[in-house]
Amino acid sequence: MKIPLLYVCVSVAAGRALVPPVVVPSSDNTAHGKAKPDSPYVSTLTAASAKWHIPNWPTLSSSQSNYEVMYFPQNPATANNFDMANMLCLVNKLRKTKGLYPLVYHDSLMQSAQTHAQFEANYRVVAHADESGHVGERLTALGYRWSMVAENVGAGTDSEVDIVDAWTKSAGHLANMLHPDIRFMGVSVSSGFWAQDFASPLDRDTVVPREQVDACPSTNSLRIYS
Structure with missing residues (x-):
């Protein structure tokens, strides 16, 4: 089974989040707007249209209206934890x-x-849209001053090895993990929905x-910095 993925990169210079094309299942397994009986997928939606397809979908900020949302109601993965040390090692070996520069975990x-992995799990989606805002907005709300942020999300596996491999x-997800400016990372999984956040601090x-x-x-x- 192909693991559904999305990636996004946000910078102060860019001023807005750009969501590139996503890795999606083949068209043989999808139908526009709803899943076929033998498929756990729907076609990729926008955050604005998700309310017509996803139960109890929340009202999001207008800035997220065009964010892509992949509904994955039958995600077979169930993990709520992972080997944090191994995840960090896998990413740093790539770098x-x-x-x-090797990364470290940061509390923010x-x-x-x-927060985002839990949002994905609550609505069974792979997405950057979130009722708490995109990754940069979430970090700002936590008081973290950033100059650049990026995020990878995915679902369909319980293993940090498999999600990093995916x-x-x-290319887009790998570029985020190999971005030369990032210094900090945070990762979480909730009911098999993953979020991997990166940042370059404003204060060097x-x-x-x-x-x-x-x-x-x-x-x-293993250390988590603050």
């Missing part, structure tokens, strides 16, 4: 191949990812010095 990004095979003094970063920590040595 090391390009000579990039963990909170943002947790993101790696998608908050960046953890490279020599102090443990790129592949053990579970016992």
Whole structure:
């Protein structure tokens, strides 16, 4: 089964979120606006039209009207936790191949990812739209000052290894994980719906010095910065 994915990158310079094309199931398995009886998918919707197809879909800000939403009511994955140390190591191994600065977890990004993964699980969607706003808005609400943010989302697997593998095979998701400016990450999964948030801080003094970063920590040595 193909894992449904979306990715987005937001920067201060861009001023708005751009949602690129998504990885979707083949047209043989989808019907416009509703799922076929043998398929857990519907075709990709917009946040504005989702209210006609997704039960109890909330009213979102007008800025999110054109965000893509993939309804996935029969997601077979059920995970609510994952190996955080391994997730960090997997991403940092990718970054090391390009000579990039290793990432660390940040509490605000963990909170943002947790909020969004729970939203996805509540409505059974893979999306960047959220009643709390897009990733940049969620981080701003948490008091985190950012210069650039990015987000990968997905569903359909309980394994951090498999979701990272799926993101790696998608150019947009891989570009987010390999963005040279990001320094912090947050990841969460709720009922098999994943959110992976990244940020570059506005205040560069908050960046953890490279020599102090443990790129592949053990579970016992894993740190979440604040």
